[in-house]
Amino acid sequence: MYAYFRGIVTEIEEDTIVLECNHIGYNIKVPTSVISDLACTGAEVKIYTYTSVREDAFVLYGFLTKDDLKMFKQLITVNGIGPKGALGILSVLSVSDLRFAILAGDAKAIAKAPGVGAKSAERIILELKNKVELTLEEPSTVQAEKMPGIVQSGEKNEAIEAMVALGYSATEAMKAVSQIAITEDMDSGSILKQALKNIVRL
DSSP states (O other): OOOEEEEEEEEEOSSEEEEEETTEEEEEEOOHHHHHHHOSTTOEEEEEEEEEEETTEEEEEEESSHHHHHHHHHHTTSTTOOHHHHHHHHHHSOHHHHHHHHHHTOHHHHTTSTTOOHHHHHHHHHHHTTTOOOOOOOOOHHHHHHSOHHHHHHHHHHHHHHHHHTTOOHHHHHHHHHTOOOOTTOOHHHHHHHHHHHHHHO
């Protein structure tokens, strides 16, 4: 119904802001990360919204980016995950971290969200794994020619498995490995060493 609102934040509560637009105050449910970013009232912001209409409620959910809104919409397509649950997940995990968790099959990380159990987390992974994409730097054409997809994937997977064996979560491992610009002469051991350096900086 509403694509977005632009206005002044006049009130901030635990999971809700009041956004004043043209002298009308709108209650908008937001992830706690949005509350942290706003910090105080009086800020002018643009909030992308999703409208939830039920028999007993009309609720607006808001996000600072279209990407966050897109992930919210994907989450509520999962059986058993409603707007409240999706908001809880995005309060615990950033969209980027959630994508890594889904692609890494890290149900434990997703289950940290309030009201989301292990089964629900596994269902999210199952239903969204083929729908989410990581926004990573694309290798140059020359570099891509030197890194055939199968070889690159195999080397990366070995490094990820090694990191998990060392005690890192699958999400942490995938995140660290994904930031490496792999060259032709790198084997899984070289990737692992670089990934371990990366994880210190994450």
